[in-house]
Amino acid sequence: MTSLYGSLRVHHNPQAASRETRYGEPALSVINRQRFAEAMADISSWPGYEPTPLHSLQGLARKTGVASLYYKDEGFRFGLDSFKALGGAYAVERLLLDFIRDKDPERKPNIEGLITGQYSDITSTVTVACATDGNHGRSVAWGAQTFGCNCKIYIHSGVSEGRKKAMEAYGAEVLRLDGDYDHTVREIAADAQAKGWYVVSDTSYEGYLDVPRDVMQGYTVMVDEALSQFPDDSLPSHIFVQGGVGGLAAAVCGHLWETLKADRPRFIVVEPDRADCLYQSALAGTPRPATGDLETVMAGLACGEVSLIAWDILATGADDFITLGDDVVGPVMRLLADGVDGDKPVVAGESAVAGLAALLAAGEDPALADALGINRASRVLVIGSEGASDADVYERIVGRSAQDVR
Numbered sequence: 001m002t003s004l005y006g007s008l009r010v011h012h013n014p015q016a017a018s019r020e021t022r023y024g025e026p027a028l029s030v031i032n033r034q035r036f037a038e039a040m041a042d043i044s045s046w047p048g049y050e051p052t053p054l055h056s057l058q059g060l061a062r063k064t065g066v067a068s069l070y071y072k073d074e075g076f077r078f079g080l081d082s083f084k085a086l087g088g089a090y091a092v093e094r095l096l097l098d099f100i101r102d103k104d105p106e107r108k109p110n111i112e113g114l115i116t117g118q119y120s121d122i123t124s125t126v127t128v129a130c131a132t133d134g135n136h137g138r139s140v141a142w143g144a145q146t147f148g149c150n151c152k153i154y155i156h157s158g159v160s161e162g163r164k165k166a167m168e169a170y171g172a173e174v175l176r177l178d179g180d181y182d183h184t185v186r187e188i189a190a191d192a193q194a195k196g197w198y199v200v201s202d203t204s205y206e207g208y209l210d211v212p213r214d215v216m217q218g219y220t221v222m223v224d225e226a227l228s229q230f231p232d233d234s235l236p237s238h239i240f241v242q243g244g245v246g247g248l249a250a251a252v253c254g255h256l257w258e259t260l261k262a263d264r265p266r267f268i269v270v271e272p273d274r275a276d277c278l279y280q281s282a283l284a285g286t287p288r289p290a291t292g293d294l295e296t297v298m299a300g301l302a303c304g305e306v307s308l309i310a311w312d313i314l315a316t317g318a319d320d321f322i323t324l325g326d327d328v329v330g331p332v333m334r335l336l337a338d339g340v341d342g343d344k345p346v347v348a349g350e351s352a353v354a355g356l357a358a359l360l361a362a363g364e365d366p367a368l369a370d371a372l373g374i375n376r377a378s379r380v381l382v383i384g385s386e387g388a389s390d391a392d393v394y395e396r397i398v399g400r401s402a403q404d405v406r
């Protein structure tokens with residue numbers, strides 16, 4: 001399908017569960033209410049916790065031909081500039097609490113004690129580690145600093161100096177390796193094994209499921225906030241979420257399905273066309289690698305393989321999968337920065353706008369709107385998953401700094 005927003009591929013998921021289908025296994029074992037309640041209780045007790053804003057973009061809604069458009073602005077999350085602050089740091093917190101219980105069952109550790117350093121004799125012996133292209137590593141580094149353990153991070157040659165510095169600012173030791181993201185993942189796994197570090201990854205694979213499950217459950221705090229911020233007890237009819245390995249999309253999808261049941265919105269996953277692992281998996285009906293070269297400006301979405309536990313939810317929970325090209329990114333970032341028809345300016349990073357871009361494309365292409373069931377009655381929620389997480393990249397694309405925009 002071709003539109004002003006570049007050429008899109010759209011796949012309606014033939015495996016999508018009907019609205020009457022109840023949320024059940026295997027998705028339930030990944031994202032569920034009980035573990036959500038634990039995540040909400042923990043994360044809302046962290047210093048600096050505040051729900052991020054849900055902006056009503058009525059000007060853009062009018063331009064697109066929908067009843068309303070809401071933008072969950074994760075640029076404000078814990079001063080870390082992305083929703084990822086909820087995931088990696090939460091996994092670090094849980095890992096440390098388990099570790100203390102294991103070492104000294106008498107201690108009965110709690111979060112306040114972690115933050116105030118009451119168990120530092122134990123936590124200072126722990127090193128958490130991850131490979132990242134930015135946002136996840138920043139969350140893990142911040143979690144390690146907040147909860148009192150050490151942190152090693154491997155990045156690949158394409159990760160900007162700004163993102164490296166942001167992780168170092170939280171005390172992480174960051175090592176840049178030659179090669180691509182997959183290489184850093186293999187190297188950190190090997191070094192962690194050899195040196196007794198604990199890998200905190202945001203993606204899951206055979207034999208490594210528990211930590212990424214905590215990461216994803218942390219993300220559901222954002223979904224719950226968004227639901228309670230929707231005005232007048234109304235609910236979204238559609239939600240567009242961008243996908244990398246699928247952890248974010250699956251956390252949102254699973255939480256909405258379990259909470260809203262048959263009233264859950266139509267769920268649309270959007271990816272870069274060069275990093276289309278979720279789209280390819282949907283076509284095949286089973287996990288498949290991306291066909292593209294992963295070279296995309298949407299750095300947070302440049303993932304070649306789906307997370308297995310994310311796929312357990314999206315396989316039947318997602319209604320549609322869309323891919324789009326990099327050419328949409330700059331125009332949509334600038335559109336948000338300018339504000340349409342009275343909308344307040346919004347700072348959105350390059351990995352934050354894919355979902356919104358797909359909606360805007362539907363606003364210009366009746367066939368696409370029809371295919372997605374978008375019309376004048378639609379109430380759309382998009383997840384603005386990051387702000388200016390790299391200030392230089394943001395300014396280069398938008399032509400103004402995030403500060404000037406705000």
Ligand SMILES: Cc1ncc(COP(=O)(O)O)c(C=O)c1O
Pocket residue numbers: 082084135136202242243244245246247248249300301303351352385386
């Ligand atoms: C800003 C942003 N949005 C979306 C995503 C996609 O999340 P996931 O890889 O869980 O699909 C990422 C991943 O790093 C990200 O940084």
